[in-house]
Amino acid sequence: MKFELTVLGSNSAIPAHGRKLSAQLLNIKDELVLIDCGEGTLLQMFAYHIKYSKINHIFISHLHGDHIFGLVGLLTTYGLNRRKKTLNIYGPDGLDLIINVQLKLTETKLSYELVFHRTDPQQSTIVLDTPKFTVQTIPLLHRVPCNGYLFREKNQQRRINKSLIDHYDVPFTKISAIKEGADYTTPKGEVVTHQQLTLDPLPERSYAYCSDTMYTESILKLIEGIDLLYHEATFLHELLDKAQKTMHSTALQAASIAKQSKVKQLLIGHFSSRYQTPEVLEKEAQTIFLNTEAVQEGKTYPVGVEPILFK
Amino acid sequence: MKFELTVLGSNSAIPAHGRKLSAQLLNIKDELVLIDCGEGTLLQMFAYHIKYSKINHIFISHLHGDHIFGLVGLLTTYGLNRRKKTLNIYGPDGLDLIINVQLKLTETKLSYELVFHRTDPQQSTIVLDTPKFTVQTIPLLHRVPCNGYLFREKNQQRRINKSLIDHYDVPFTKISAIKEGADYTTPKGEVVTHQQLTLDPLPERSYAYCSDTMYTESILKLIEGIDLLYHEATFLHELLDKAQKTMHSTALQAASIAKQSKVKQLLIGHFSSRYQTPEVLEKEAQTIFLNTEAVQEGKTYPVGVEPILFK
Numbered sequence: 001m002k003f004e005l006t007v008l009g010s011n012s013a014i015p016a017h018g019r020k021l022s023a024q025l026l027n028i029k030d031e032l033v034l035i036d037c038g039e040g041t042l043l044q045m046f047a048y049h050i051k052y053s054k055i056n057h058i059f060i061s062h063l064h065g066d067h068i069f070g071l072v073g074l075l076t077t078y079g080l081n082r083r084k085k086t087l088n089i090y091g092p093d094g095l096d097l098i099i100n101v102q103l104k105l106t107e108t109k110l111s112y113e114l115v116f117h118r119t120d121p122q123q124s125t126i127v128l129d130t131p132k133f134t135v136q137t138i139p140l141l142h143r144v145p146c147n148g149y150l151f152r153e154k155n156q157q158r159r160i161n162k163s164l165i166d167h168y169d170v171p172f173t174k175i176s177a178i179k180e181g182a183d184y185t186t187p188k189g190e191v192v193t194h195q196q197l198t199l200d201p202l203p204e205r206s207y208a209y210c211s212d213t214m215y216t217e218s219i220l221k222l223i224e225g226i227d228l229l230y231h232e233a234t235f236l237h238e239l240l241d242k243a244q245k246t247m248h249s250t251a252l253q254a255a256s257i258a259k260q261s262k263v264k265q266l267l268i269g270h271f272s273s274r275y276q277t278p279e280v281l282e283k284e285a286q287t288i289f290l291n292t293e294a295v296q297e298g299k300t301y302p303v304g305v306e307p308i309l310f311k
Numbered sequence: 312m313k314f315e316l317t318v319l320g321s322n323s324a325i326p327a328h329g330r331k332l333s334a335q336l337l338n339i340k341d342e343l344v345l346i347d348c349g350e351g352t353l354l355q356m357f358a359y360h361i362k363y364s365k366i367n368h369i370f371i372s373h374l375h376g377d378h379i380f381g382l383v384g385l386l387t388t389y390g391l392n393r394r395k396k397t398l399n400i401y402g403p404d405g406l407d408l409i410i411n412v413q414l415k416l417t418e419t420k421l422s423y424e425l426v427f428h429r430t431d432p433q434q435s436t437i438v439l440d441t442p443k444f445t446v447q448t449i450p451l452l453h454r455v456p457c458n459g460y461l462f463r464e465k466n467q468q469r470r471i472n473k474s475l476i477d478h479y480d481v482p483f484t485k486i487s488a489i490k491e492g493a494d495y496t497t498p499k500g501e502v503v504t505h506q507q508l509t510l511d512p513l514p515e516r517s518y519a520y521c522s523d524t525m526y527t528e529s530i531l532k533l534i535e536g537i538d539l540l541y542h543e544a545t546f547l548h549e550l551l552d553k554a555q556k557t558m559h560s561t562a563l564q565a566a567s568i569a570k571q572s573k574v575k576q577l578l579i580g581h582f583s584s585r586y587q588t589p590e591v592l593e594k595e596a597q598t599i600f601l602n603t604e605a606v607q608e609g610k611t612y613p614v615g616v617e618p619i620l621f622k
């Protein structure tokens with residue numbers, strides 16, 4: 001089952017150098033969720049052929065325009081498309097007012113239910129718990145209340161041990177039950193247990209989105225050992241003063257967070273428009289944490305290792 | 312002096328077939344004004360290399376998302392660019408609230424003054440009067456209060472009569488004074504009057520923007536004889552029922568308005584997404600009013616005839 005991230009926007013503040021504003025699409029086992037929604041996000045989803053009607057959960061980190069001004073257009077587009085499914089939006093206090101004022105004054109009646117879930121940017125809480133995954137907030141340090149999100153796969157099934165299935169010549173019709181926990185009895189009456197026929201599940205995969213934030217070690221524990229961390233890296237470290245003043249991070253700081261929290265892979269983004277290309281930021285981060293990549297819009301990044309299931 | 316229109320968006324409701332949402336840039340004698348501002352307008356201005364910092368007046372027709380959701384992003388971008396000049400926004404009641412709520416909740420302090428001018432969509436009034444041009448509202452008929460805008464050039468200078476200037480061998484240094492009204496005395500003492508040396512000004516050029524509206528003859532008088540009319544044409548006439556229900560116009564109706572009001576040229580836009588290309592709409596309109604063009608995004612349309620001035 002998929003767990004992968006598609007980056008839709010990577011620039012900070014305003015679009016520049018062909019880079020758009022913050023937005024990411026996460027596919028967790030065919031559940032699509034949107035993270036942040038800068039102006040133009042809908043157009044980016046068109047451009048990358050994303051089935052945006054499948055999104056049921058939208059996670060907003062904070063109420064700065066470059067992360068939210070595309071939201072109302074997306075919501076009204078769902079209305080024009082006669083969406084029926086409830087849409088859940090998670091974000092700090094005030095987001096509901098921003099949206100509702102616009103819906104009211106544009107006399108827009110949505111065809112579906114919109115449910116706002118207010119996050120508490122001061123403390124980490126689980127804001128969504130489904131059979132497939134959980135979503136937990138990550139308190140961040142920015143000029144306005146801001147929280148990131150930690151997405152954790154859960155209940156990953158034991159994997160069919162293909163070689164033993166072959167060895168015992170288990171009929172295809174039994175596979176589904178074995179996956180669910182059944183033993184298998186051979187034609188000769190030998191019982192082969194579920195434990196024998198299956199392998200331990202792979203570790204549960206995890207992704208953390210941390211934008212916007214200044215350097216803070218308070219997040220280390222929460223994101224410890226995760227598969228993929230997206231951490232903002234607005235500036236090079238030579239602009240540390242500016243980063244601190246605007247409560248953003250440098251590429252070196254993002255890498256330091258990745259290293260200390262022992263994540264497996266780091267993506268950096270939210271680039272300042274002063275950087276024509278983000279290569280310099282990527283290189284700086286790699287001096288501390290080699291497995292770093294500057295995000296590219298339209299590119300899809302797998303999260304962790306996909307379990308190999310018997311098909 | 313220029314009087315020309317650049318179309319930035321031409322689709323209705325949602326972006327489709329590469330067409331963006333309603334927005335137009337009018338250059339009247341080097342004064343840039345923006346008309347409507349759907350989501351993505353800023354990106355369109357980037358794409359067409361428009362000096363958007365020069366815009367001092369923004370005219371909004373009505374409070375539907377496809378005409379306004381790009382506005383707050385543009386306003387905050389001006390702030391990030393440290394704009395100092397006052398920005399004037401004209402539009403129906405509620406626009407100020409939509410913008411101000413977002414600025415407040417995103418804790419955005421603009422670097423410049425923003426002045427809202429509330430229009431009265433019930434009656435035509437002059438909302439801007441400058442030495443170069445006037446702007447007057449055009450009451451329209453739509454599902455929410457809506458008005459178009461009529462832009463009229465004014466005080467067009469008398470034109471230098473190049474053949475007489477050549478005949479009398481008038482020195483270049485005198486041209487400016489002659490333009491302003493001075494006579495010219497030849498070295499032999501002959502007085503040639505300002506009237507002789509100049510030609511009547513060309514008629515004052517005019518442009519009307521009418522979107523969104525159902526067919527209404529109430530606008531005929533206001534737009535009579537103007538150089539260029541933009542009139543929405545969301546549907547083909549075979550969908551007249553739908554046009555009436557949604558309070559939009561058909562291409563045939565737009566053409567009928569153009570014909571009855573004896574405008575010189577018609578542009579149609581605000582196309583329904585059901586039309587892959589707007590050619591069918593253009594063809595339908597041309598059966599009634601031949602000088603019709605379906606707008607193309609990025610294309611610039613001159614308004615009326617540019618006066619030929621002696622340079």
